[in-house]
Amino acid sequence: YLHFGVLHIHSWVPDFLKNIASDGVDNFCDIVMNENLTKAEAEQELSQWAENQGGEVREQFDNYLEGERQKWNNLQQKMHELIGNVTHFFTEVENLRDDMTLTKREERQNLLDLFAATDRTVLSLAERLGEEASFLVGEHQRGPCPICGPRSPPAPPFRRHRSRFDSGVLEGGFPDDDGEPFQQNGPYGNDGSFGWNEQFAQDGRSGPIGKSRQNEPLGHTF
Known part of the structure; x- marks a missing residue:
């Protein structure tokens, strides 16, 4: 139900609406556009509308709803996986920064290896989590210390x-x-x-x- 709307109807028509008479489409749109209905009430009225159409409409309507639910479930699963991967990435970065047995050169190389092995989507999300995340991800790109770093040759x-x-x-x-x-x-x-x-x-x-x-x-x- 949440994916019904005027734009979707005009740009793409689901199977259960393709062979519906104009008055049936009008009734469907009245339910979808009624903002005074709760989501549960709208879903119940749409289900009754599909039942009233008879023929294959009810089956096609149910298949459409099931497909939309599956898309949402897949999206949730991908989001959970992405969040888990980002959490793992930050854990690895934190472990490298806390490892006092590494030299700065070794730490920098290990960070570069971690970045190279991490999916770009994970890195992109990490960069957008805030200034702290951007600092961690972009640390290997920072220039030398302006005081201790390489100096220009004497004039x-x-x-x-x-x-x-x-x-x-x-x-x-x-x-x-x-x-x-x-x-x-x-x-x-x-x-x-x-x-x-x-x-x-x-x-x-x-x-x-x-x-x-x-x-x-x-x-x-x-």
Whole structure:
């Protein structure tokens, strides 16, 4: 009875309804859709309805109910088996974690072997039982300790190199340059050909690059 419904009737018609007249189907639907009936009352009325149809309807109706009961029993059996397997899995995990004679490497390998031998459905259910279950199942996938684990190789040494942009930054050295070409008197230094005080800089005669003096030929007279 619990599996009767409008969707089931429209998408799949059981054998006992295939040869029923329209008024018989209407009576059947009235019983199924009546939410004021208890389950026991509905089952009794459906049984009486099948009896009233005569012919093979009663037998087909009984066969249908028996098939539905068998499906439910099979589902219950599978659920009990699954719960038992999950319980056994957690017991095995607990035993491995409590075995103080194992090294960490041995414990990890035994856990991996247990996971490999366990049905995926059991592992999936174990992962969904809560944070504790997820922690146990996923432990073999955790990374190393952020403090004690493998560390990155040391960074290559840097020496201080003075540049015209930041005299104190740490940057890779240029062998034997001694600050060239950015030293004080070099071509790009403050006093060099392209330096701040020369013709392409702030006070130079070619002022469009720097802030030229007001009265120079190319100064900003506009």
